[in-house]
Amino acid sequence: MRRWWTLAWADTRFRYRRTTFGPFWITLSMAATVFSVGLVFGTLFGSDLSRYLPYFAVGIIVWTFMNQCILEGSLVYVQSAGHIKSTPVPLALHVYRLLGRQLILLGHNALLPVVLWLIFQWPVAAGSFLAVLGLAINIVALFGAMLAFSIVCTRYRDLHQIISALMSLLFLLTPIIWLPGSVRSPGIDAVAYANPFHYLVEIVRQPLLGSTPDLHVWLTATAIALLSLFAGIALHARFRHRIVYWL
Amino acid sequence: MPATAPVLSMTRLTLDKVGVDFPIYQTSARSLKRTALRTLVGGVIGSSVDTGCTVIRALHDVSLDLRPGDRVALIGHNGAGKTTLLRVLSGIYQPTSGAIHGAGKRAPLFDLQVGFDEEATGYECIQLRGLMLGIDRALIERKSAEIAAFSELGDYLDLPVRTYSSGMLLRLFFSIATSVEADIILMDEWIGVGDERFVEKANKRLQALIDRAHILVIASHSRPLISSLCNRGILLDGGRIACDGPLDTIFSAYGARQSA
Numbered sequence: 001m002r003r004w005w006t007l008a009w010a011d012t013r014f015r016y017r018r019t020t021f022g023p024f025w026i027t028l029s030m031a032a033t034v035f036s037v038g039l040v041f042g043t044l045f046g047s048d049l050s051r052y053l054p055y056f057a058v059g060i061i062v063w064t065f066m067n068q069c070i071l072e073g074s075l076v077y078v079q080s081a082g083h084i085k086s087t088p089v090p091l092a093l094h095v096y097r098l099l100g101r102q103l104i105l106l107g108h109n110a111l112l113p114v115v116l117w118l119i120f121q122w123p124v125a126a127g128s129f130l131a132v133l134g135l136a137i138n139i140v141a142l143f144g145a146m147l148a149f150s151i152v153c154t155r156y157r158d159l160h161q162i163i164s165a166l167m168s169l170l171f172l173l174t175p176i177i178w179l180p181g182s183v184r185s186p187g188i189d190a191v192a193y194a195n196p197f198h199y200l201v202e203i204v205r206q207p208l209l210g211s212t213p214d215l216h217v218w219l220t221a222t223a224i225a226l227l228s229l230f231a232g233i234a235l236h237a238r239f240r241h242r243i244v245y246w247l
Numbered sequence: 248m249p250a251t252a253p254v255l256s257m258t259r260l261t262l263d264k265v266g267v268d269f270p271i272y273q274t275s276a277r278s279l280k281r282t283a284l285r286t287l288v289g290g291v292i293g294s295s296v297d298t299g300c301t302v303i304r305a306l307h308d309v310s311l312d313l314r315p316g317d318r319v320a321l322i323g324h325n326g327a328g329k330t331t332l333l334r335v336l337s338g339i340y341q342p343t344s345g346a347i348h349g350a351g352k353r354a355p356l357f358d359l360q361v362g363f364d365e366e367a368t369g370y371e372c373i374q375l376r377g378l379m380l381g382i383d384r385a386l387i388e389r390k391s392a393e394i395a396a397f398s399e400l401g402d403y404l405d406l407p408v409r410t411y412s413s414g415m416l417l418r419l420f421f422s423i424a425t426s427v428e429a430d431i432i433l434m435d436e437w438i439g440v441g442d443e444r445f446v447e448k449a450n451k452r453l454q455a456l457i458d459r460a461h462i463l464v465i466a467s468h469s470r471p472l473i474s475s476l477c478n479r480g481i482l483l484d485g486g487r488i489a490c491d492g493p494l495d496t497i498f499s500a501y502g503a504r505q506s507a
Contacts, residue, residue: 003378010375014366017407086358087379088338241341245269 004093008100026108034060034112041177050120057116058205059176061109066142066197067167069102073146074153074160081247091240095146103139113208127212134203134213134221141200141225147232151239154246174198196224258351258430258461260313260336265345267306267331267486305331307486309345313431313462320473320494321466322501323483329466330435332483333357336464337433351430351461356438359420369404369411369419370395376423390426397452398422399445414441421449425456432457434465437472470498 016022034057042052073095077084080094117124153159173188174197180189192198199221206213306328313319321329334340335347337355362379363372373394377387395404398418400411408416421440440449457463457476467473473480473494480497482490482504490500 003381006378007375010367010371011364014364017366080362082358082361083379085334085339086355086361088353088355089379089381244340245343246272 004096005100007093007097008104011097011101012104023104023108026105027111030061030064030109031112031115037177045178045182047179050122054113054116054120054122054209055179055205056177057112058208059174059201061106061112062138062201062204063171063174063176063197064109065102065106066138066200067171068105069099069142069146070149070167071160071164072098072102073142074149074163076146076150077154077243077247078157084244084247091243092147092236095143095150099139099143099146102142123210124208125210128207128210130212131204131207134207137203137218137221137225138200141196141221141228144225144228144230144232147236148228151235151243154243155239170195170197174201176201199224256315256351256430256461258315260311260349260351260353260431260462261347262309262311262335262342263346263348265306265309265311265335265342265347266304267328267335267340268343269303269305271301271303305486306335306342309486309488311481311488311491313464315461317462317464317479318457318477319462319464320477320480320497321464321483322468322473322480322497323489324505327483328486329483330357331486333433333435333464333466336431349431352428353431353433354424354427354429354460355433356424357433357435359424359438360416363408363420365409366407368407369398369400372408372419373404373423376420380427382427394422394426397426397448417441418445418449425449425452428456429460431462432460432464434463436467437465437469 012023016025019025021028034053037060038053038056039049041056042049045052076094076098077091083089083094084091149159149163153163173191174195175192180192180198183189199217202213202217203221206217309328309332321332323329331340333355335342337353338347339355363376367375370391373391374384374387377390378384382390398404398421400415400419403411403415404419408419411419417440421438438449438453439446463476465473465476477494480490480492480494481488482497482501484504489504490497
């Protein structure tokens, strides 16, 4: 299926068509967030900025990808209602197209860590390539979540509001601004380790920053991804023919 | 007499006791609160709580057999189920009961102007629409010139469609939709496009497309149109087929119902 990718690119191009920087506005606005929030909290925590900025940048970029996938994914059918009611295409095309769009955004944001590496040159090892595997697991998890949330949020329109409130709460409960172990409260750490997003961030962030996540982190993340994928596929298979009647 | 397509064709469309039920969720029923509360109270009280879900039976027990050469007019007053039936025939709605079997490429020619990006140029609309319709890219490229020529939009095709007038927009989408060859054509009323001269040109193109197709199903209220186009009529009433047969039978049945 190549067409979702073409459609995703077209969507991205159209969105930034009348701007000078085009899709690189994505990178620029992310850069603004990374440097402003990074500098403030890095200084506040008294961390070494050469370590804190890359840590925060990778974390926030992965988080933004996951957050957007879930929030936009939960509305994908509602927003494609016109298409769905007039053009008989497989429903999953709309999900693929959205995923494609988010991957394109992620790709633009991925330039930032490269720039940061050129500045700070932290040691990277062969293990850094595990980040690709980590990202693959992350994408599988998000794809499953999108399939699942798109359906339940079409049926129950309140859910999207609940989910967006929950996601901003989860952002604070996931070690992205703060480092695991840095908050001197066992409660906070316990929450972080019960938080699925934490694992999905770690498998990308740790390899990129030159360390290797523990095996249990990999296994937990993989389990989350498989669970999410199965739930998404099961819901999709069960309800895809009903969705058009819910729009 | 309307033209009939070659009879030696595999094209078929069969509905077997098809029903379509529309759940209409009131805001209260669609909300999670309502469902959660219903679960919480449960038991006796729960069963007395109104679910708030009205079901509209849009189609009921519809059985049809469409064969090559059929030029079918769907007749019935508003809300009789014509559009729903067209959507079932085009594969947009899956029947909630019964079954649909079909062979042949179907082209729904309704809601032509849906789902395009205002920032896309005319040419990009051609490509993206083609992609949505599942046409492969090489074919789109080849058709693109033909669509451009037919639409007569010229240099406008390089501009974003937000600069188009509504007439131009319709011309573009008509030209795209009618560039697709199909075995089964599904229409909700005739599509009239553009100014006086263009309308004639568009009518010819649409007629030629219909003549090449094996099956036509069109919902219409216009008797002259139906008479010139169709050889079979289906009268829908309250989501059921009230009458299926030659046009004159259908017209008199419809007339009798209206005067009754």
